[in-house]
Amino acid sequence: MTKTSESPSPLPASFDEALLGLRLRANRSGYAQALRELDAFKQSRASTALEIHRTRILELHLLVITGQLPAVEVLGESTALLAAALATYESNWQGEAYLLQATIQRRCGMRAAALASAVAAVDLFERLGNEDMLGEAVIAQALAVDFLVDGTKAFVSKWLQRQPPLSSKVRIHLHNVMGTAEFNLAEQSGDLQAYRRAIDEHERVVAMAGELGKPLSQALAHVNVSVNAGLLGDLHLAEVHLQAMDRLYDPVRNKPSESQLCWVAFCRGLVAFGRGEQEAGFALLLKAKEQAQATRRACLAPLIKIQELLLKHSAAYEQGRYVADWVSELTRLHKEFAANSQELTATSFEELVKSAQATGENRVLRSHGDALTRELAASNQSLKDTVLELRSEVGRRERAEAELQKINEELELRVQQRTAELQTAQASIAAHERMAALSRLVSGLAHRLNTPLGNARMVVSGLGSACEQFEADLAKGVNERELHEFIDLTRQTGDLAEAALKQASELMRVFKQVSTLEHVEEAKCFDPGEALQECCDSMQEELKLQTVVPLHLELRDRPQCFGYLQVLAQVLKHLLANAMLHGQPELGGAGQAGVWITQEQQGDRLQISVRDEGLGIPPDRLASIFEPFNNKLNASGLGLGLHIARNLVTDLLQGQLTVTSQPGQGTCFVLSLPLRVNEATLEYPALATVS
Numbered sequence: 001m002t003k004t005s006e007s008p009s010p011l012p013a014s015f016d017e018a019l020l021g022l023r024l025r026a027n028r029s030g031y032a033q034a035l036r037e038l039d040a041f042k043q044s045r046a047s048t049a050l051e052i053h054r055t056r057i058l059e060l061h062l063l064v065i066t067g068q069l070p071a072v073e074v075l076g077e078s079t080a081l082l083a084a085a086l087a088t089y090e091s092n093w094q095g096e097a098y099l100l101q102a103t104i105q106r107r108c109g110m111r112a113a114a115l116a117s118a119v120a121a122v123d124l125f126e127r128l129g130n131e132d133m134l135g136e137a138v139i140a141q142a143l144a145v146d147f148l149v150d151g152t153k154a155f156v157s158k159w160l161q162r163q164p165p166l167s168s169k170v171r172i173h174l175h176n177v178m179g180t181a182e183f184n185l186a187e188q189s190g191d192l193q194a195y196r197r198a199i200d201e202h203e204r205v206v207a208m209a210g211e212l213g214k215p216l217s218q219a220l221a222h223v224n225v226s227v228n229a230g231l232l233g234d235l236h237l238a239e240v241h242l243q244a245m246d247r248l249y250d251p252v253r254n255k256p257s258e259s260q261l262c263w264v265a266f267c268r269g270l271v272a273f274g275r276g277e278q279e280a281g282f283a284l285l286l287k288a289k290e291q292a293q294a295t296r297r298a299c300l301a302p303l304i305k306i307q308e309l310l311l312k313h314s315a316a317y318e319q320g321r322y323v324a325d326w327v328s329e330l331t332r333l334h335k336e337f338a339a340n341s342q343e344l345t346a347t348s349f350e351e352l353v354k355s356a357q358a359t360g361e362n363r364v365l366r367s368h369g370d371a372l373t374r375e376l377a378a379s380n381q382s383l384k385d386t387v388l389e390l391r392s393e394v395g396r397r398e399r400a401e402a403e404l405q406k407i408n409e410e411l412e413l414r415v416q417q418r419t420a421e422l423q424t425a426q427a428s429i430a431a432h433e434r435m436a437a438l439s440r441l442v443s444g445l446a447h448r449l450n451t452p453l454g455n456a457r458m459v460v461s462g463l464g465s466a467c468e469q470f471e472a473d474l475a476k477g478v479n480e481r482e483l484h485e486f487i488d489l490t491r492q493t494g495d496l497a498e499a500a501l502k503q504a505s506e507l508m509r510v511f512k513q514v515s516t517l518e519h520v521e522e523a524k525c526f527d528p529g530e531a532l533q534e535c536c537d538s539m540q541e542e543l544k545l546q547t548v549v550p551l552h553l554e555l556r557d558r559p560q561c562f563g564y565l566q567v568l569a570q571v572l573k574h575l576l577a578n579a580m581l582h583g584q585p586e587l588g589g590a591g592q593a594g595v596w597i598t599q600e601q602q603g604d605r606l607q608i609s610v611r612d613e614g615l616g617i618p619p620d621r622l623a624s625i626f627e628p629f630n631n632k633l634n635a636s637g638l639g640l641g642l643h644i645a646r647n648l649v650t651d652l653l654q655g656q657l658t659v660t661s662q663p664g665q666g667t668c669f670v671l672s673l674p675l676r677v678n679e680a681t682l683e684y685p686a687l688a689t690v691s
Contacts, residue, residue, distance in 0.1 A: 018045055035062050057081055057096050071107035078104050095124035102140045112462020135170035142177040152181035168212055175205045179224055188451040195232040199225050219248035223263050230270035239271050262288055262302035273313050285310055386425050390418050448507050452500040463493040526565040529555040529599055535572045549580045550594045557601035563677040567652050574645040575610045575669050582614035606673045613666035625659055
């Protein structure tokens, strides 16, 4: 084999075979056993400089995977080993060094660099025809791209379709990574079908691992199925797989990691809360939080989900007094998670780049969390006291009706006073509810913005590191191939950053619609029937290629209104879009496809109803149908349409938007508006034109 002037002697084939055999046995028998064998191997087989270097690469790989050495402490040595390998023409050595570098970089949070190293390892082993090491490199590349959902799915599909096929062990890893990508997609976009696809991938891993006799992989797949099923709301399926996992875990040979235990506790908590066992659910989650503190960094993702679940059910278990502390803890977890995802600097391998500044959500929660909790508690108690007093007054009034007229008049006056107090208390509660809704909106937006902005920061940071490396290479001299590789990397990084920023921009555009200040206009006289007809025509034109649900418009009355025409048009558009999406009746049902819109005058008010005969809304979801980011019924979109519509109706149109629904019998939204808005009483005066 050709070598440079400083290259060690060519390796005998027996060393290659022995080293590969040791690496494969580590995957089958366990890394601890492989480390013990490696000590003897170094004494008996590693004699030349090349053999010593390659043996050290495997040793570092095993030490990092088993957690005996932190990845950040050996990053410098692995970089030096890679440089030594690249100084020769020994492709196996180079591939092994790239594979080690990818593993260490990924564990240090250097995702872009890890991806580049894994790609280089895949290319080397594929050209060498080394199927065993190619499988290891493919797994490393899959793990490096699992944060880029679209890239992961395309990459995994490519290797699953490869001929000849990769080993079953590699295919198990690929299906597991595909399931993780679908889970990330569901978390980022709210696409509930992505949870279902994740379940399918992990159930496939359960079957494959069972056939190969890999109980640990099988148990881990059961955990993943349980988590996705629980988040999807299928508590029975989650419980079935938890029981299967319990049968497989061996506390000695197949002991789960702390991160896996956290996910198991999260899923058990979901099941407990789903059964109504609030006390058991809180006990499970709080115990898991306490046990995970020793390995907090490895458990950040499940700890965040556990903290969110605790906050979600805090009111049901009368844990409101802990809300502020739990909100602060969730903020800290998000900051740690963001910090762990940062790249290492190009000049220092010992310290991670400082985490990004806290998001707007964290700042709001940190500054207002304690005050909001106290105000809500005080308002709730005030409302309870007022209701009790009102009941007492009503009882006294009933008894006083048999007494003197004077007492009756005094009682009526007191009732009026109490009514005024109740209205004041209700106004206070409404203000606090608005603050709570704002917190949920900010939380939902931050959750969705974290991913595209994090991706943009990641790829730009990776490009910076690559530029610094290329600048250093320029001093040494680069060839045409290296120049093209750098150009390709720059172009791909730019595309990824642009896609992430476009996604963030679209999220901000939709979020701005929530504010009624973005929709105000000058009030004027208009014909609501004409506006309704134009809206129906527009919706049919926009959706004619997407739906066959017909619209039936009935204008029983044609009054003139004074108000905000464009605001009303936007409300109608949201209601019609929602009805047309769900207007198809259940197969076998008695209903027919369609949406029925009715307009009529009732005294000094206008009533518009939008009715469909679709599947209807389950009772447990009906109460939260106007909540922000409520997209359980519609996997597409952000789930803000009905929330925006309700805000516009109450804040600007001075009306009410209500809904009635029965599962299997369709849904009806009723919009009740005054024929003339009172501009003097608007909370947000109409001063600008609709944007």
